Amino acid sequence: MQDQNKEQPNNNTSENKPRRDRPERPRRSQNPHRKPKTNTPIQNGNKKENPKEIDGNVIATDKEVNGNTKEAKKPSNHKRPNPNQNKSHKTNPNKPNHNKKNNKSGGGRRPKKFVPGPMSEAMKASLKENEEVNDLRMNPWKQIEIDNKNKVRFTPLGGLGEIGGNMAVMEDEDSAFIIDVGMSFPDETMHGVDILVPDFSYLHAIKSKIKAVIITHAHEDHIGAVPYLFKELKFPIYGTPLALAMIENKFQEHGLMDDVKLFNYVTKRKQYEVGGFKIEWMHNTHSIIDACSLAIESKAGTMIHTADFKVDHTPIDNQTMDLQRFAHYGAKGVLCLFSDSTNSHNPGATKSEAVVGKTFDTLFDLAKGRVIMSTFSSNTHRIYQAMERGIAAGRKICVIGRSMERNIETTRRLGYVDIPDKNFIEAHEVPKYPEDQILVVTTGSQGEAMAALSRMAMNEHRHIKLKPSDTIIISAHAIPGNEGSVSSLMNKLVKAGVTVRYKDFENIHVSGHASQEEQKLILRLVQPKFFLPVHGEYNHIHKHSKTAIACGVDSRNILLMSDGDQIEITTKYLKKVKTVKTGKSYIDNQNNQEIKSDVVEDRQKLSLDGVVNIAVQINKESKKVIGKAVISTHGLVPDKEDKRFAHEIENIIETFLLNAEDKQISSPKAIQDELRSIVRKYIVRTKRRYPIITPVVFMA
Numbered sequence: 001m002q003d004q005n006k007e008q009p010n011n012n013t014s015e016n017k018p019r020r021d022r023p024e025r026p027r028r029s030q031n032p033h034r035k036p037k038t039n040t041p042i043q044n045g046n047k048k049e050n051p052k053e054i055d056g057n058v059i060a061t062d063k064e065v066n067g068n069t070k071e072a073k074k075p076s077n078h079k080r081p082n083p084n085q086n087k088s089h090k091t092n093p094n095k096p097n098h099n100k101k102n103n104k105s106g107g108g109r110r111p112k113k114f115v116p117g118p119m120s121e122a123m124k125a126s127l128k129e130n131e132e133v134n135d136l137r138m139n140p141w142k143q144i145e146i147d148n149k150n151k152v153r154f155t156p157l158g159g160l161g162e163i164g165g166n167m168a169v170m171e172d173e174d175s176a177f178i179i180d181v182g183m184s185f186p187d188e189t190m191h192g193v194d195i196l197v198p199d200f201s202y203l204h205a206i207k208s209k210i211k212a213v214i215i216t217h218a219h220e221d222h223i224g225a226v227p228y229l230f231k232e233l234k235f236p237i238y239g240t241p242l243a244l245a246m247i248e249n250k251f252q253e254h255g256l257m258d259d260v261k262l263f264n265y266v267t268k269r270k271q272y273e274v275g276g277f278k279i280e281w282m283h284n285t286h287s288i289i290d291a292c293s294l295a296i297e298s299k300a301g302t303m304i305h306t307a308d309f310k311v312d313h314t315p316i317d318n319q320t321m322d323l324q325r326f327a328h329y330g331a332k333g334v335l336c337l338f339s340d341s342t343n344s345h346n347p348g349a350t351k352s353e354a355v356v357g358k359t360f361d362t363l364f365d366l367a368k369g370r371v372i373m374s375t376f377s378s379n380t381h382r383i384y385q386a387m388e389r390g391i392a393a394g395r396k397i398c399v400i401g402r403s404m405e406r407n408i409e410t411t412r413r414l415g416y417v418d419i420p421d422k423n424f425i426e427a428h429e430v431p432k433y434p435e436d437q438i439l440v441v442t443t444g445s446q447g448e449a450m451a452a453l454s455r456m457a458m459n460e461h462r463h464i465k466l467k468p469s470d471t472i473i474i475s476a477h478a479i480p481g482n483e484g485s486v487s488s489l490m491n492k493l494v495k496a497g498v499t500v501r502y503k504d505f506e507n508i509h510v511s512g513h514a515s516q517e518e519q520k521l522i523l524r525l526v527q528p529k530f531f532l533p534v535h536g537e538y539n540h541i542h543k544h545s546k547t548a549i550a551c552g553v554d555s556r557n558i559l560l561m562s563d564g565d566q567i568e569i570t571t572k573y574l575k576k577v578k579t580v581k582t583g584k585s586y587i588d589n590q591n592n593q594e595i596k597s598d599v600v601e602d603r604q605k606l607s608l609d610g611v612v613n614i615a616v617q618i619n620k621e622s623k624k625v626i627g628k629a630v631i632s633t634h635g636l637v638p639d640k641e642d643k644r645f646a647h648e649i650e651n652i653i654e655t656f657l658l659n660a661e662d663k664q665i666s667s668p669k670a671i672q673d674e675l676r677s678i679v680r681k682y683i684v685r686t687k688r689r690y691p692i693i694t695p696v697v698f699m700a
């Protein structure tokens with residue numbers, strides 16, 4: 001923009017001539033201190049999405065900034081009083097003059113009124129200069145060259161309108177990269193489905209452009225679907241050591257170890273060229289170590305993607321969020337910010353991970369027998385804090401649960417957790433030690449039926465039998481959707497007579513996501529032109545947009561996205577250009593195979609409405625049933641009514657055959673279709689149910 005100013009023809013008077021070495025201040029309608037006219041961000045389908053309108057607004061403003069000197073030079077009156085205006089205000093007959101009244105009561109001479117002297121040129125210049133500096137400080141994006149014609153497109157393919165399953169694509173004309181490939185969990189209607197992975201159709205469509213997969217951190221909702229993607233499409237994959245180590249563990253399970261050669265271990269604060277982009281990983285603080293935000297330099301401008309984060313000023317490893325880099329990019333001018341909306345309804349700031357350690361101090365002091373601690377297996381710092389306290393209290397550590405064992409081993413191997421081998425014991429060794437010398441760290445904080453803690457609660461665990469002297473610490477919250485299973489776990493634990501430490505202790509768990517004050521900090525450090533809230537359901541991103549508006553982002557420069565929306569970002573506008581296919585594939589964890597959607601739909605039907613099986617032999621000539629039809633139902637009628645129902649269906653078949661036209665009974669297939677149709681109609685009419693109907697017809 002500075003360069004652009006130099007090229008602009010200058011109609012200004014000599015007094016108001018803008019200094020060449022700094023950008024113009026905006027006209028009043030663009031004043032960032034003014035409240036925006038509307039505080040509703042642009043939404044899909046909203047008329048305001050019209051690119052011309054958005055485009056027009058921004059262009060018009062920029063043009064006018066350069067052309068309309070008078071308007072631009074007027075100081076905004078609510079910020080700084082104009083001495084001339086003061087004069088006229090004084091003599092305004094419509095305004096009550098309080099001084100007069102006071103004078104009357106005083107009865108004496110009017111006190112001499114303060115009359116400001118004329119403003120010196122130096123003061124005027126100083127005010128103007130400060131105003132310009134403030135304007136650029138608060139709107140650093142104005143440094144972005146506005147005539148840049150380059151376009152970048154961003155397409156979320158998972159993680160919007162839902163929690164988890166994060167995946168997105170960023171692309172320019174010639175290249176593209178994928179940000180995270182996460183999984184999510186099914187709801188209770190998806191029978192036999194263990195995990196959901198995003199639909200990769202769009203990635204197939206643009207595969208020749210894709211240069212890399214970029215990983216922000218090692219949570220399952222960001223890396224869980226990588227093996228499934230790599231079974232279809234392979235790309236170089238970039239991430240921090242822990243994220244790639246966790247993906248390597250998955251590749252081992254899926255027989256993809258050959259693909260480890262595609263790994264690129266990144267160093268934070270270093271830029272990596274990926275197609276037309278330069279990407280830097282910036283350290284952040286989250287509920288997993290080695291998590292990063294991204295600074296993405298594109299031909300259109302710089303973009304910051306926070307990924308999942310919170311701002312923990314006292315993290316366990318003392319590695320604070322790299323706010324300096326956010327400020328660095330912010331000061332240079334950021335075109336678009338993408339930021340984590342998970343906790344956007346939470347006022348204040350999310351507490352530091354360190355507060356959980358203090359709670360553990362209390363709980364370990366209170367515990368007289370064994371301590372059994374359960375948390376998310378990826379939360380290394382949480383686990384480490386418990387282990388440290390266990391060791392300090394003279395306890396041996398027993399790790400139980402496949403993912404917990406694997407994650408602790410991985411983080412120890414990478415040197416993130418420094419606890420010597422001598423402190424660990426195997427599960428079968430637990431009974432050999434006195435109760436107050438045992439700390440069990442286990443999976444199952446979400447009440448997962450197959451996890452170790454649930455099995456202990458059910459008295460089904462081979463080595464750990466719960467005793468009334470045990471203290472169970474559940475250092476987690478129920479992820480939405482898991483409330484029922486967590487509650488059922490609690491019931492079992494309480495029945496088992498153990499001491500359960502859960503929500504009664506406020507700081508037994510803290511979130512890994514930013515609350516409003518942290519979201520504001522990032523918005524203010526980056527102060528972007530455009531804002532795209534990510535990671536969350538619609539209400540989360542909507543709330544986050546309000547926070548952004550309060551932090552000076554123009555409401556017209558915010559878009560609320562859904563999965564599949566393709567957003568075009570240029571220096572001038574932000575708009576949705578199309579919708580691409582999205583969805584979920586169902587995965588059975590027993591064999592790591594996909595379950596096709598029609599199979600899941602059949603299971604849903606079976607679970608809701610049951611099944612009717614019909615086997616019948618038919619004489620085509622006589623149009624009669626040979627022998628007796630075999631009819632059985634499951635999940636539709638009670639056993640004692642089975643016979644009566646079967647008889648009704650037999651009658652329907654006989655009536656149909658008697659009245660059937662020749663073409664309706666031309667083949668077993670034709671009869672099956674007819675039978676399915678008439679039996680369905682009958683059941684819908686009499687029972688208001690839609691069971692699966694499977695007629696098998698033999699012709700004689």
Ligand SMILES: [Zn+2]
Nearest residue numbers: 217219286308
């Ligand atoms: Zn995360």
